[in-house]
Amino acid sequence: xxxxxxxxxxxxxxxxxxxxxxxxxxxxxxxxxxxxxxxxxxxxxxxxxxxxxxxxxxxxxxxxxxxxxxxxxxxxxxxxxxxxxxxxxxxxxxxxxxxxxxxxxxxxxxxxxxxxxxxxxxxxxxxxxxxxxxxxxxxxxxxxxxxxxxxxxxxxxxxxxxxxxxxxxxxxxxxxxxxxxxxxxxxxxxxxxxxxxxxxxxxxxxxxxxxxxxxxxxxxxxxxxxxxxxxxxxxxxxxxxxxxxxxxxxxxxxxxxxxxxxxxxxxxxxxxxxxxxxxxxxx
Numbered sequence: 001x002x003x004x005x006x007x008x009x010x011x012x013x014x015x016x017x018x019x020x021x022x023x024x025x026x027x028x029x030x031x032x033x034x035x036x037x038x039x040x041x042x043x044x045x046x047x048x049x050x051x052x053x054x055x056x057x058x059x060x061x062x063x064x065x066x067x068x069x070x071x072x073x074x075x076x077x078x079x080x081x082x083x084x085x086x087x088x089x090x091x092x093x094x095x096x097x098x099x100x101x102x103x104x105x106x107x108x109x110x111x112x113x114x115x116x117x118x119x120x121x122x123x124x125x126x127x128x129x130x131x132x133x134x135x136x137x138x139x140x141x142x143x144x145x146x147x148x149x150x151x152x153x154x155x156x157x158x159x160x161x162x163x164x165x166x167x168x169x170x171x172x173x174x175x176x177x178x179x180x181x182x183x184x185x186x187x188x189x190x191x192x193x194x195x196x197x198x199x200x201x202x203x204x205x206x207x208x209x210x211x212x213x214x215x216x217x218x219x220x221x222x223x224x225x226x227x228x229x230x231x232x233x234x235x236x237x238x239x240x241x242x243x244x245x246x247x248x249x250x251x252x253x254x255x256x257x258x259x260x261x262x263x264x265x266x267x268x269x270x271x272x273x274x275x276x277x278x279x280x281x282x283x
Contacts, residue, residue, distance in 0.1 A: 002028070002063060003027070003028065003063045003064055003179070003181070004028045004029075004030065004061055004062050004063045004064070005022060005027055005028060005029045005030065005062070005063070005064045005065075005066065005178050005179075006029075006030045006032050006045065006058070006059065006062040006064075006065050006066065007019050007022070007029060007030070007031055007032060007066045007068075007178075008032040008033070008047050008065070008066060008067055008068050008069075008082075009032075009033065009066075009068035009069075009070075009097075010031035010032055010033045010039045010042075010044070011031075011033045011035065011037065011039055012033075012068065013136060013138055013142075013167050014068060014097060014133075014167050014170050014171055014174070015031075015033070015039070015066075015068060016039055016040075017167060017168055017171035018066065018170075018171040018174050018175055018178075019031050019039045019040060019042050020039075020040055020171075021171050021172060021175040022175050022178065022179070023040060023041075023042055025175060025179060027175075027178070027179055029042055029043075030042065030043050030044065030045055030062070031043065031044040031045070032044070032045050032046075032047040032058055033046075033047060034046070034047060034048060045057075045058045046058060049069065049070070049078035049081055049082055050074075050078065050081065051081075052081045052084055052085050052088075055081060055082060055084075055085030055086075055089075056085045056088050056089050058085075059085050059086055059088075059089035059091055060089050061089075062089065062091050063091070063092045063093065064091070064092065064093045064094075064095065064178055064181050065082075065086055065091045065093070065094050065095070066095050066097065066174060066178060067079075067082055067086075067094050067095065067096045067097065067121070068097040069082070069097075069117070071237070071240060073234070073236040073237075075113065075117070076113070076116065076117065076120075079117045079120055079121075080120065083120055083121065083124045083126075086124070086126060087124065087125070087126060091126060092126070092127060092181075093126065093127040093128065093129070093181040093182075093185065094121055094124070094126050094127070094128045094129075095128070095129045095131060095174060095177055095178055095181065095184075096117070096118060096121045096128060096129070096130050096131065097131055097133070097174070098114045098117070098118050098130050098131060098132045098188075099111065099114040099132055099133065100132045100133060100134040100135075100163075100190050100191070100192065100253070100255075101114075101132070101190075101247070101252065101253075102114035102115040102118050102130070102132050103115040104116045104118070104119050108243040108244075108246060108247045108252075109239050109240050109242075109243035110240045110243045110244055111243070111247070113240070114132070118130050118188070127181065127182075127185045127186070128185070128186065129177055129181065129184040129185065129186075129187050129188075129189070130187070130188040130189070131170070131173065131174055131177065131188075131189050131191065132188060132189065132190045132191065133165050133167075133170045133190075133191040133192075134162065134163045134164060134165045134190070134191060134192040134193065134253065135162050135163075135164050135165070135244070135248075135253065136164070136165065136166075136167050136170075137164045137165065137166045137167070137193075137269075137271060137274040138166070138167050138274075138278075140153075140202065140206065140278075141278040141281040141282070145281050145282060148203070148206060148214055148282045149282055149283075151212070151213060151214055151215065152214065152215045152216070152217050153199060153202070153203050153214065153215070153216045153217065154217045154219050154224075154227075155199060155216070155217075155218070155219065155224070155245065156218070156219050156220060156221045156223070156224035156242070156245045156246075156249065157199060157218065157245050157248040157249050158218050158248075158249035159198055159200075159218065159249075160198070160248040160249045160250065160251055160253060160254070161196040161197060161198050161248075161251070161253070161254040162196060162197060162198075162199075162248055162253045162254065163192035163193050163195070163196040163197075163253065163254060163255060163256045164192075164193050164197060164202070164271060165191050165192055165193045165260070165268060165269075166193070166268065166269040166273075166274050168269060169191065169193075169260050169264075169268045169269055170191055172260075172264045173189070173191055173259070173260060173263050173264055176263055176264055177189075177263070189259050189263065190255075190257050190259060191257065191259055191260055191268075192255065192256045192257050192259075192260075192268070193256065193268045193269070193270070193271065194256060194258075194267055194268050194270065195256065195270070195271075196253075196254040196255070196256055197271055198216075199216040199218075200216045201271075202216070202271060203215060203216045205271050205272050205275045206275050206279075206282060208272070208275070209272070209275035209276045209278075209279040209282075210275075210279045210282050210283050212282065212283070214282075221242065221245070221246070224242065224245065225238055225242065228241065
């Protein structure tokens with residue numbers, strides 16, 4: 001049976017390794033992004049979530065859609081556009097990249113938004129799979145790299161622990177699902193690492209990998225908000241980020257699952273391995 005796969009967000013944290021893994025597996029994959037540029041030699045299509053007509057063209061002939069939406073204030077509207085276009089184009093299965101803790105009734109902003117969009121996918125009438133990864137290890141080599149290079153990680157997360165996951169594992173799980181979507185229809189998978197770590201343990205692992213001394217400083221919420229405003233972030237984005245920090249500080253990000261092992265047959269990558277693989281980012 002034909003299974004043409006379109007990966008949206010193909011040039012991003014999850015999308016790029018996902019495209020690479022699907023290509024290596026011999027899957028019929030198309031890279032979709034706002035730029036429309038090819039990813040690792042894979043055929044590409046322009047994806048504009050703000051334009052339903054262009055989405056219909058991008059989704060034409062696609063059997064299985066990997067739906068990864070940007071974190072922007074109109075994310076809900078973009079999700080509605082994508083689902084409408086998928087229905088019009090005859091997409092048979094949506095694999096939606098959501099987030100751990102997604103729940104339309106959640107008391108924190110980002111999990112609530114993820115849950116509301118998940119419900120749109122469930123109600124679409126298209127076969128679906130929901131993949132809900134925990135916080136990415138890669139954040140420490142991207143968003144937080146400057147702080148770590150400076151010797152300290154400043155976050156308003158108290159002593160909360162997080163079950164960080166490597167995006168390479170997220171990509172591997174999604175690659176397995178996308179190649180056999182029928183086996184995962186109607187399922188929701190929460191992806192985590194094997195162990196929940198505190199930020200103090202994270203920076204120690206980074207220090208062990210790099211030979212540098214890195215400390216963790218738990219900052220008050222108001223200081224974090226002021227810092228984000230100083231970086232030019234809008235109020236909506238700040239609210240979403242603070243919801244993640246607050247649920248972490250409250251202890252809600254520490255849960256672990258064995259879903260990675262169940263779906264790809266190996267244990268998830270440990271943080272120490274991630275740190276060793278990415279140490280050049282911090283030196």
